[in-house]
Amino acid sequence: MIAPESETCDVLIVGGGPGGSSCARGLRDSGLDVLVMDKATFPRDKVCAGWITPPVVDLLDLDLDDYKREHALQPITRFRTGIIGGPAIETEYDKTVSYGIRRCEFDDYLLKRCGARTQLGSPLKTMERSENGWLINGSLQAKLIVGAGGHFCPVARRLNQANPSEKSVVLAQETEFELTPEQQSLCRVKPDTPELYFCRDLKGYGWCFLKDGFLNVGIGREGEKQLSAVRDEFTDYLDREGRVPKEILGKFKGHAYRLYGLQKRTIIDDSVLLVGDAIGMASPQSGEGIRPAIETGLIAADMIRDCQRDYSKARLGTYQEKVFDRFGEWSDHPEASFIPAAFRQFLGRRLMSTQWFTRMVLLDRWFLQQHLLPLVHG
Template identity: 45%
Template sequence: MENYEVLIVGAGPAGSTCARLLAEAGLSVLLIDRDRFPRDKPCAGWITPAVLETLHIDPQLYRRERLLQEIREFRTGAIYGSEVVTDYRRTVSYGIRRGEFDHFLLLRSTAPCILGEPVASLERRGGGWLVNGRIKARLVIGAGGHHCPVARALGAQPARESTITAMVAEYELQEEQLARYELPAGWTALSFTRDLKGYGWLLRKGKFLNIGLGSLAGGNLREQVLNFCAYHQGRGHLPAEALRHLQGHAYLPYRNGGGRRLVGDGALLIGDAAGVSYPESGEGILPAVESAVMAAQAVLRAAGDYRQEKLDHYPAAVAARFAGKGAGSGSFALPAAVNRLGAAAILSNGWLTRHLVLDRWFLHRGERALDLGCQPNPLAPLPSS
């Protein structure tokens, strides 16, 4: 029998961040993931500088061995319509590759981990948990994404929830394609659907093209994505082979008071398992990391007493951090107030696009990064992949 204070299910950005913080604070933590790393993950790989800041990642060091594409301008507009170019003249976002990024975070965590084993059974035993029939833990932290088994144990019913669904393809341009490819590295376009419940994107990061579409509207997402890809193929922006790499996934946007139960006796959810992604943009990496930081702080504060009432600081901290972000708008792409103003008018106006759509809803400018609340060894020697 293996015995741990804390078992974290899922080694994505949420799980590995939380594991690192708890292990550095001296707790015995085990991280478990059904996949072996580096693993692929359907994602655009767009992050804001706040992600690096919160995680104390030095961009210069990170990019020595990994892709870190600077993004300085966005092209935005209604899908298949004309575009407004917003040039910030400095880096306001980055493009990463999820396989590299998640592996990097995992390697930085000093917690032991089991990879390639799914959590298949989770039994409440004597005030703690017995996992997969052999791992004992006093607290389980669910970081296993939308279908996380810990979320199910806390009552989540993923099939009944209203999710963001998204499909994406990441394609490596071949040498001969690179020679004649016209969009420069860092080129980023966001194309909002007519119902304003979603948007498509095309992003070039280094040698990679990332194209996809996400929506809260449900319906035939695959058809919408294929049409969007065909449009970019027609413009000469997308090689036909890229479509072979299309993958899809669903996850929950944050909803004030209407989301998942985040804590129970001896259990707590973070990241996509908790449903904390931003409703306006679908950005999930930053909220995953932030929820992991807040969870680690709540666990340390509970000081070994993991009854629900001792963990209740955590849902309160999550609500304080995420409340008001798109709450109640029901719209993925743009909040209700913007919706009423008329999407076409806003998306064709340079000032509104920059200050409302990009600064406020996508880049969260003016918000302070979360303090890790501990002294990490400035994220230790950078691990090699």
């Protein structure tokens, strides 16, 4: 039953991260009443290294001069890479190939400019089918729900009740804090040179990233239950090498994300679809999840515009087809992982110490994905 004072909207976007705010922005001027609901009040933190590639800047039409006036924006022109415990090499580019941002600022900026109504500090607790779509938390009526609630999205959980397996999940820990001048003098991490160090079995990697005076150190691994032990090995290595003294590191926070393609997921149903981490869109090789979250948000917005208010599962099927066109079907990635299994077994560590492989494959192809054509949308 709908409470008499119930609020309504056409499209309810659950989650105001990059996936949700991009979908909302894509629906500006569509004539649809769009509401973004998030359990957090913004600015909010998101456990993330905060590395974005140039296609993200293009997809978002980000005015970098405007953005950097009030927010951290760190251009990246080099990388330092290696194996934890081993030697490292540097790879230099003659242009900016990525940027560092702080997620607390970036997500807030994107949400504020998306043009939709927002309801913040307001978690989705219940969703029930109703005559015209959905009844949310017993009082909000929505015709379509976009599940953009990240890895723990309640909408995604409802759609994937039958298959809740944690296969393909990467567990990660990270700490980010502003360095004092004294701490900065003890650190050898350079702002334009993020550092990436792979676990010896190549099942994950750690990073150090200095962004406008904020140091971000973290590590992520596939299917790892005991991440703290691996993290300690990593931070001991950074300390020994004089990169980052262990004692300055703050408390680590944990989070998780799913690599795209390893496990079939339900992403549409009648009057509901998922975007971003709610699907599990992170790149199998690098863990990059911001760009795919934005891309699925924009693809969803195009689709919602085309639907002409018919949100049946059959009509929303086009969205799934477009996601598959762009990212491949689930079966395209049977061995999805940071690093393909065959490579891990035979060549991995040796090749990663060569300049050629590090530039052409590890960085250009896996991390910067320079071979990917821009998304056509709008």
